[in-house]
Amino acid sequence: MLKQYLQFKLSQKLSPQQIQLMKLIQLPTQAFEQRLKQELEENPALESGKEKHEDYEDTFEEFDNSADEINDNETITAEDINVDDYLSDDDIPDYRTQSNNYSSDDEEKSVPYAAGTSFTQHLTNQLNTFRLSDEEMDIAEFLVGSIDESGYIRRSLNDIVDDLAFTQNIFTEVETVEKVLHTVHLLDPAGVGARNLQECLSIQLHRKEKTPDVELAIDIIDNAFEQFTKKHYKKLLQKFDVTEIQLRDAIEEIEHLNPKPGGSYSGGNKMVEHVVPDFAIRIVDGELELTLNGRNAPELHVSREYSNMMKGYKESKDKSKQQKDAVLFIKQKLDAAKWFIEAIKQRQQTLFVTMSAIMDYQQEYFLTGDERKLKPMILKDIADNIGMDVSTVSRVANSKYVDTPYGTKLIKEFFSESMTNDQGEEVSTKEIKKILETVIEEEDKRKPLTDEKLASILKEKGYPIARRTVAKYREQLDFPVARLRKKI
Known part of the structure; x- marks a missing residue:
């Protein structure tokens, strides 16, 4: 049996503007700059830089009044204003003032990019110095391609033999692959192509000059690796019948080896991440001074050209259908620009208020730099202090850095439980x-x-x-x- 009934329910939903604001707050400085650049490219009504004599309140009020007029059901009888006139630029276009002052035989003016060699390519290039058959070279290249960033081959030789058959159409035996693997072990950096840590250390030791300390180290790695990893030094002394000094010197040789030979390769192809602090704390006359990174406080304003278009439409008596559609588009862009400017200001205020509360809470630490002075602090402590939600404080703390007299710190590191x-x-x-x-x-x-x-x-x-x-x-x-x- 079907029934119909009414149900009233209150629910809270975030507006798109609120969601966008939360995302802006969460962004660190570099990501925020990218977001700002994207918005400037997508919205022609938004411009960067400082504009003199700009009264935003009056301008925004005019936008709202104009919007009311646009929404009225009015009769379009004339075409007094042409929106294209407002879009035109009286200045000379850039392409009219540019000239090509270079002849065809001039040197290249473009800036070259630095290109690095990958780790795999670095190893493959070394294979050309060995005398290998075509099949052995194919196997060697496949083995090199199986080496991970640490320099290890993490798969069994049986699996590699199967892959060679299925993917490379190379049918071979485990013994052949193992023989080629020994050639791969001769590549630099030493230890590359090892299947485990024991083999990696053994390869490096066998490449060193044979001294008594090195020979003992080889014996330890090859024949007593488990006792060595568990640091059963008494068993090692008894097994090899050596003194503590001899054992210590051999262990010192092992400690100087590289457990991750792939990590030592720097071919110029790795990205370097730079941390840009969002805040800076300085001690001035015994007092803490907090500043927000200027890159988080850009100067933005609404395009004067677009605002003039709105004023022109408002002053016209008769409005055409084309004008109405064009101005509706302009109004949307102006509203978006208005909101984005306000969101940036709110982001700046939220960041500064939150970090100020954290600085005041951990004042003793920021004055001394002694981590033992860090007070127990959880997100709720700061949220209650500034009257904001815990999630907002979390967004500020998780991805922001502060430049202090003791180094650049991740803000979330200042939070800790209490005992x-x-x-x-x-x-x-x-x-x-x-x-x-x-x-x-x-x-x-x-x-x-x-x-x-x-x-x-x-x-x-x-x-x-x-x-x-x-x-x-x-x-x-x-x-x-x-x-x-x-x-x-």
């Missing part, structure tokens, strides 16, 4: 991690401290935290367990 010390005071987890890092760095590496012992030391310093919490913080600081921190 209570033995005096009942709330302290930042960053403070505890800093102390933990100091304790581990100053420990006796011959007898590294266990997580239980580290927890005991932190408790003595006034931070009663559990062993499992110490283990979590230690892993976040990229320190291995005590056994793997041991040195002979």
Whole structure:
């Protein structure tokens, strides 16, 4: 049985303008500049630079009044105003003032681009120095193409044999591929083409001059790799019947090897990322001073030419259908320009207010640079302080950088959870991690401290935290367990 009924429901929906504003707030400086450039290209009613004697409020009010007139049902009887007249430019076009002052035999005026050689091409070029049959060369090139950015071949030889058959129409045996792989191992950088870390280190050691330390290192890697990785130094001393000094020198040889030979290649083809700080904090006469990067505060204004078109339409008595359609288009562009300018101003204000609150909250840290002075701070603390939503603060913190007297920092790094010390005071987890890092760095590496012992030391310093919490913080600081921190 069908029934009809009415239901009233209140719901909140974000307007397209609000969504665009949130996206603008989230953008870091470089991405914001790209967005600004895109908007200037797409909207002819929006112009950059400062325009004198511009009264935006009056201009926008005229836009609104004109819009009301456009929407009226009026009779079109004459064509007093031609919109094309407003679009015309009295200045001489650029192409009329340009000339080609170069003859055909002049040197090339274009700026050349730097071109780098890829890692794979670098290895392939070296293969030409070896005497290989056509089939072996094809296999070698396929192996080189299978090397990842770290310099390793992560696939088994059986899989490679299958791929050669299916994709290259080369039918061969594992033994042949392994023979060619030994040739690949002769390429530079040393260790490239290895299938695992043990083979990578072994290849590099066999390329070194044979000294007693190197020969012992080769013996350790080839015959006692598991004991070496687990740092069972007593077992190594017994197995190879050497002194601690000899073992330490051999291990030092191994530590100087490159575990990722592919990472050492710099062919000029890698992108370098530059961080542009969105804010700058300076200490002036003992006080903190916050400034917003000028690239986040562009000067924009509504095109005077487009505003004149709106005024001309408003002053005309009789309006044609063509004029009405053209001015409707102009009105849309003017409205978009008006909103974008206001959105930029709101973005600037939101960024500055949020960062000011963070600076005031972490005043002790910004004055001293001591990370132990960082107070516990979560997004809600700042959101409540400035009367904004947590999501807005998150957008500001996640992708923005601030230039401080102690380096350029990611803003989200200033946020941390809180813990209570033995005096009942709330302290930042960053403070505890800093102390933990100091304790581990100053420990006796011959007898590294266990997580239980580290927890005991932190408790003595006034931070009663559990062993499992110490283990979590230690892993976040990229320190291995005590056994793997041991040195002979």
